[in-house]
Amino acid sequence: xxxxxxxxxxxxxxxxxxxxxxxxxxxxxxxxxxxxxxxxxxxxxxxxxxxxxxxxxxxxxxxxxxxxxxxxxxxxxxxxxxxxxxxxxxxxxxxxxxxxxxxxxxxxxxxxxxxxxxxxxxxxxxxxxxxxxxxxxxxxxxxxxxxxxxxxxxxxxxxxxxxxxxxxxxxxxxxxxxxxxxxxxxxxxxxxxxxxxxxxxxxxxxxxxxxxxxxxxxxxxxxxxxxxxxxxxxxxxxxxxxxxxxxxxxxxxxxxxxxxxxxxxxxxxxxxxxxxxxxxxxxxxxxxxxxxxxxxxxxxxxxxxxxxxxxxxxxxxxxxxxxxxxxxxxxxxxxxxxxxxxxxxxxxxxxx
Amino acid sequence: xxxxxxxxxxxxxxxxxxxxxxxxxxxxxxxxxxxxxxxxxxxxxxxxxxxxxxxxxxxxxxxxxxxxxxxxxxxxxxxx
Numbered sequence: 161x162x163x164x165x166x167x168x169x170x171x172x173x174x175x176x177x178x179x180x181x182x183x184x185x186x187x188x189x190x191x192x193x194x195x196x197x198x199x200x201x202x203x204x205x206x207x208x209x210x211x212x213x214x215x216x217x218x219x220x221x222x223x224x225x226x227x228x229x230x231x232x233x234x235x236x237x238x239x240x241x242x243x244x245x246x247x248x249x250x251x252x253x254x255x256x257x258x259x260x261x262x263x264x265x266x267x268x269x270x271x272x273x274x275x276x277x278x279x280x281x282x283x284x285x286x287x288x289x290x291x292x293x294x295x296x297x298x299x300x301x302x303x304x305x306x307x308x309x310x311x312x313x314x315x316x317x318x319x320x321x322x323x324x325x326x327x328x329x330x331x332x333x334x335x336x337x338x339x340x341x342x343x344x345x346x347x348x349x350x351x352x353x354x355x356x357x358x359x360x361x362x363x364x365x366x367x368x369x370x371x372x373x374x375x376x377x378x379x380x381x382x383x384x385x386x387x388x389x390x391x392x393x394x395x396x397x398x399x400x401x402x403x404x405x406x407x408x409x410x411x412x413x414x415x416x417x418x419x420x421x422x423x424x425x426x427x428x429x430x431x432x433x434x435x436x437x438x439x440x441x442x443x444x445x446x447x448x449x450x451x452x453x454x455x456x457x458x459x460x461x462x463x464x465x466x467x468x469x470x471x472x473x474x475x476x477x478x479x480x481x482x483x484x485x486x487x488x489x490x491x492x493x494x495x496x497x498x499x500x501x502x503x504x505x506x507x508x509x510x511x512x
Numbered sequence: 513x514x515x516x517x518x519x520x521x522x523x524x525x526x527x528x529x530x531x532x533x534x535x536x537x538x539x540x541x542x543x544x545x546x547x548x549x550x551x552x553x554x555x556x557x558x559x560x561x562x563x564x565x566x567x568x569x570x571x572x573x574x575x576x577x578x579x580x581x582x583x584x585x586x587x588x589x590x591x592x
Contacts, residue, residue: 373536379515381540381581382523388574396524398513399551445550451566452553458567467574478513492516500520506577507517508570511528512548 164209165323168236168276169198170250170266172259176215184258186217188232190239197252197312204309205316211245212236214266221262228262229269242274247323252281252301252311253288260288267296277322281315282336289336290486297328298336374485387469391505394472396495398480398488399453399512400438401429401446410479412439418478418491420498423471428457440481441512453510472504480511514539525573525587527551535584541576542586545569565591 173179173186175196194202194210202208214232221228248270250263263280271278281301282289289298299318301311314334321328330337346353353370361367385391402410408419426433429450436446436453451457454475462468476495480488499507515538517524526539529548545551552566572589579585 376515376536376538378538378583379519379540381583382518382521384523384578384580386578388578391577393574393577396513396517441549443549445553445555448555449553452550452555452562455552455566455570458552458563458570461563461567462570462574467571480513488513489516492513493520495513496517496520496522499517499522504522507522507524508573508577509514509517509524509526510545510551511526511530511534512551 164207165247165320166211166245167198167201167208167319168240168245168248168270169194169201169210169213170232170248170263170270171196171198171213171215172221172253172256172262173215173217176213178215181218184217184219186215187220188214188216188228188235190214190235197308200309201249201312201316204313205320207320208316212240216262216266218256218258218262221265222258225261225265229265232266233269233273236270236274245274245276247276247319248274248278249315249319250278250280252299252308252315253283253286254281254301254305254307254311255283255286255303257287260286261291264288264292264296268292279315279318279322279335281311284336293336294338294340297322299334300336376485385506388506389466390469392470392472392503393459393468393506393508394499394504395423395454395456395459395475395510396507397454397475397477397510398483399446399477399510400436400443400479400481401434401450401454401477402437404433404435406435406437410437410477412437412479413481413483415479415481415483416487418476418495420474420476422474423456424473426456427460429454438479438481438512440479446512453512455508455510459508472499472502523577525576527569527573531586535586538584540581540584541573541579542584543569543573543576544586544588546591 173183191213195213198210250267253259253263260282267278279297281299283301283303299314434450436443446453463471514524514526525541527543527545528534529545534542576587
């Protein structure tokens, strides 16, 4: 490279050498040249020159994300100005949550204002990954600072390629998938490609899937209830059973909400009172008898027989049809908090 | 959603038709049901037989809620 790649480096107060947790409230400060990891970055990749370093306190940014982003942009505009750097690198922030959020927020703000490529490095479990992965190029970082050198080598490689205008994604560079799907034309049909893949697999050769399945984390099982006969039990469904007319306008696909509906004094659901708004299965059976999805009639029978202590007097419903996992997680968290708060001990969850 | 309920300490029986999805997503107490459009029913049966079937599935769900599990466990029901 004839000209070195001029980098603006974003760090937190700790990695910038300004102090630890006691200085986490530091407002943005700008320094000429490289600090901390920026120095190692320059050693690892001589084509990179860190022209300036922005340092911000972890708490300062986390507590005023937008304000801090505006201040950093103003500071860089005033002290360095347009056209003085080619690329922004933030971090690595490893698994640090506040620092990760700062890296993501400041990358986006600086990239937009100065129209330069931006890259950060985060560990996959950093909560900022979910927030920013769609919008940002994120290099996978080690879990902690022990992996600084290896992480910076990947950052340098990605930065140099971004600097010459290459389009990078998880298929051609060490960066996290943005979760985007790109259409392309294949010469051979899916059936042919699948057979070929199978033959390679049988022959013990490496096989790379065309569509990796999402990975779901596991939750340790909750302790059982001692006796259903003495417990308050709630019904929850992702099968889209709502009062007729769908008062909360729950969408038939990609639901953005759930509903809470009273069943106090109600012995059974019926076609006259309830319906299915789920768009992912033939709703005629559920519309004819909604108890087939939300089994209120049988649950009431068990309550009368004393085998369920008490059926919680509301049920919760949403539509589980192409519903984003993150959203479903939020529904689950909110419903769980409500149920725990209102004395429910166990849940029967029905899905279609 | 099932996982978030269990995470909050509420044992949750997931009554569902597609066991593989429930397993992949990570439910811990899984009760296989009848069919996707009528998980707790069967329109081919008489209303009485259908109600009895639904009650049996719920009884199995109650057993799941009263069972200590160490990981994912499937609670099959003989639904005839």
